[in-house]
Amino acid sequence: xxxxxxxxxxxxxxxxxxxxxxxxxxxxxxxxxxxxxxxxxxxxxxxxxxxxxxxxxxxxxxxxxxxxxxxxxxxxxxxxxxxxxxxxxxxxxxxxxxxxxxxxxxxxxxxxxxxxxxxxxxxxxxxxxxxxxxxxxxxxxxxxxxxxxxxxxxxxxxxxxxxxxxxxxxxxxxxxxxxxxxxxxxxxxxxxxxxxxxxxxxxxxxxxxxxxxxxxxxxxxxxxxxxxxxxxxxxxxxxxxxxxxxxxxxxxxxxxxxxxxxxxxx
Amino acid sequence: xxxxxxxxxxxxxxxxxxxxxxxxxxxxxxxxxxxxxxxxxxxxxxxxxxxxxxxxxxxxxxxxxxxxxxxxxxxxxxxxxxxxxxxxxxxxxxxxxxxxxxxxxxxxxxxxxxxxxxxxxxxxxxxxxxxxxxxxxxxxxxxxxxxxxxxxxxxxxxxxxxxxxxxxxxxxxxxxxxxxxxxxxxxxxxxxxxxxxxxxxxxxxxxxxxxxxxxxxxxxxxxxxxxxxxxxxxxxxxxxxxxxxxxxxxxxxxxxxxxxxxxxxx
Ligand SMILES: NC(=O)c1ccc[n+]([C@@H]2O[C@H](COP(=O)([O-])OP(=O)(O)OC[C@H]3O[C@@H](n4cnc5c(N)ncnc54)[C@H](O)[C@@H]3O)[C@@H](O)[C@H]2O)c1
Ligand SMILES: NC(=O)c1ccc[n+]([C@@H]2O[C@H](COP(=O)([O-])OP(=O)(O)OC[C@H]3O[C@@H](n4cnc5c(N)ncnc54)[C@H](O)[C@@H]3O)[C@@H](O)[C@H]2O)c1
Numbered sequence: 001x002x003x004x005x006x007x008x009x010x011x012x013x014x015x016x017x018x019x020x021x022x023x024x025x026x027x028x029x030x031x032x033x034x035x036x037x038x039x040x041x042x043x044x045x046x047x048x049x050x051x052x053x054x055x056x057x058x059x060x061x062x063x064x065x066x067x068x069x070x071x072x073x074x075x076x077x078x079x080x081x082x083x084x085x086x087x088x089x090x091x092x093x094x095x096x097x098x099x100x101x102x103x104x105x106x107x108x109x110x111x112x113x114x115x116x117x118x119x120x121x122x123x124x125x126x127x128x129x130x131x132x133x134x135x136x137x138x139x140x141x142x143x144x145x146x147x148x149x150x151x152x153x154x155x156x157x158x159x160x161x162x163x164x165x166x167x168x169x170x171x172x173x174x175x176x177x178x179x180x181x182x183x184x185x186x187x188x189x190x191x192x193x194x195x196x197x198x199x200x201x202x203x204x205x206x207x208x209x210x211x212x213x214x215x216x217x218x219x220x221x222x223x224x225x226x227x228x229x230x231x232x233x234x235x236x237x238x239x240x241x242x243x244x245x246x247x248x249x250x251x252x253x254x255x256x257x258x259x260x261x262x263x264x265x266x
Numbered sequence: 267x268x269x270x271x272x273x274x275x276x277x278x279x280x281x282x283x284x285x286x287x288x289x290x291x292x293x294x295x296x297x298x299x300x301x302x303x304x305x306x307x308x309x310x311x312x313x314x315x316x317x318x319x320x321x322x323x324x325x326x327x328x329x330x331x332x333x334x335x336x337x338x339x340x341x342x343x344x345x346x347x348x349x350x351x352x353x354x355x356x357x358x359x360x361x362x363x364x365x366x367x368x369x370x371x372x373x374x375x376x377x378x379x380x381x382x383x384x385x386x387x388x389x390x391x392x393x394x395x396x397x398x399x400x401x402x403x404x405x406x407x408x409x410x411x412x413x414x415x416x417x418x419x420x421x422x423x424x425x426x427x428x429x430x431x432x433x434x435x436x437x438x439x440x441x442x443x444x445x446x447x448x449x450x451x452x453x454x455x456x457x458x459x460x461x462x463x464x465x466x467x468x469x470x471x472x473x474x475x476x477x478x479x480x481x482x483x484x485x486x487x488x489x490x491x492x493x494x495x496x497x498x499x500x501x502x503x504x505x506x507x508x509x510x511x512x513x514x515x516x517x518x519x520x521x522x523x524x525x526x527x528x529x530x531x532x
Pocket of ligand 2: 277
């Protein structure tokens with residue numbers, strides 16, 4: 001197993017895609033720190049992981065605060081004595097209730113960049129010195145296909161995800177001489193609480209969607225845009241992360257891999 | 267990751283990167299068909315595979331010859347079964363003695379395109395019907411970082427590999443609805459007989475490399491251009507191929523992944 005005896009941190013690991021990543025790494029032998037703000041959901045992921053036979057621990061973490069991600073890294077080392085993998089997955093679509101606004105406000109832009117961009121920077125900065133000293137480490141950042149090309153409507157989110165790809169490349173360069181791989185995964189369409197709020201936003205901003213449920217809006221989007229004709233799942237993303245975080249990907253760094261059924265090909 | 271009971275075809279599987287791919291897939295349980303023009307080497311590799319996974323076959327196939335490709339498709343079914351996995355790896359870098367010239371001839375252009383692009387299309391055509399009928403399949407095409415950007419010295423080769431990336435995307439879209447994924451890998455710098463010739467050519471065509479031996483050209487490029495400061499190996503490429511060929515990547519299609527230590531980040 002790729003991650004036997006290893007330790008991974010997954011930010012935003014309490015639900016959705018982060019949960020899928022945490023479970024996938026755990027299944028492959030990893031101990032997992034679930035770093036999130038949502039204690040209740042995080043604790044249920046921890047329980048699920050421990051039932052599978054590896055260790056897991058909830059670490060209350062706000063990725064927008066450097067002191068908080070510093071504490072997250074320290075917790076991993078205290079608990080398990082080493083840190084091999086950091087997955088920067090925590091992300092938001094805007095400030096609270098962003099989906100009730102037609103156009104993103106300055107608060108939405110700020111919140112999106114705080115979590116989706118600085119969150120990655122903070123997490124990375126909290127582990128890089130340790131990884132450099134050790135001469136080993138794997139960092140995987142969750143961007144989005146929204147970061148691959150500008151689109152109207154949700155510009156704040158797309159811009160933050162383009163920045164996430166760029167930030168991954170910057171740290172890939174910086175950390176490459178130290179034996180540390182930094183890559184990004186760009187998920188496509190995955191039914192999570194985040195997508196549910198995006199669907200609600202679409203429902204209120206586009207008359208075409210007025211009579212549809214959020215799930216129906218999602219399914220229409222999948223049918224219209226995914227060449228493989230099906231939605232992607234948190235497990236799919238977890239498996240791609242598990243590949244990039246493993247030694248099987250030892251010569252891969254600075255890349256962004258779309259897990260999107262072929263929606264985008266760059 | 268497990269390919270037990272699956273059938274894989276590897277073109278150019280006799281030597282170099284193709285051989286490493288064939289051995290990797292066999293190691294994970296696949297029965298492997300080696301399709302190559304180098305009969306002696308193909309025999310050796312097929313024998314090695316036989317020892318690993320218990321099932322292998324070889325068919326002398328020039329990918330530029332449509333009748334031979336059709337023969338290969340039938341021979342695969344007859345010997346080890348219908349193909350689940352197709353790895354299009356056969357490739358050349360020019361016509362006879364290309365490395366002794368500092369420029370590309372019409373023959374270099376024609377033959378390189380004939381093998382790297384038309385050959386890939388020939389092989390894909392004969393296997394897509396097997397896969398479409400069973401509504402499942404994995405195709406992985408070996409492109410090159412040379413196809414990521416035009417560079418001096420090997421315009422015919424770079425253009426052919428850019429075409430491979432484009433062909434990968436077209437094929438992915440054509441086959442998506444048949445549940446067949448098609449992805450490409452761009453290997454970076456690997457010290458194979460092919461690269462020894464590339465080094466000869468670069469020393470003649472690029473002023474900065476004048477007077478260097480092929481290995482010196484290779485080492486200089488790694489130092490200058492590869493953030494990880496390391497050459498890549500056939501094993502590295504094989505691990506990435508195995509990921510795309512596996513169930514873990516079932517929702518990834520049309521993508522091109524660089525296995526290049528960070529040479530290109532796009
Ligand atoms: N769902 C999709 O289709 C999709 C597509 C592309 C990319 N993504 C990205 O994948 C990641 C996960 O998305 P999801 O759909 O699972 O979303 P989600 O809203 O279901 O889960 C996000 C998790 O991050 C946590 N989080 C939010 N802010 C945080 C902070 N400041 N500090 C720590 N944790 C915080 C939340 O508590 C939650 O557990 C995000 O980066 C998202 O942008 C999602
Ligand atoms: N070596 C590198 O650094 C490098 C870098 C990027 C991409 N690549 C690509 O990787 C692939 C494998 O390269 P390699 O370095 O292992 O080269 P190689 O020359 O060692 O192996 C190529 C194999 O393809 C076979 N072949 C050639 N023409 C054929 C034809 N018409 N029909 C069937 N088989 C044929 C050869 O007999 C040989 O076994 C090629 O597509 C190459 O362009 C190599």
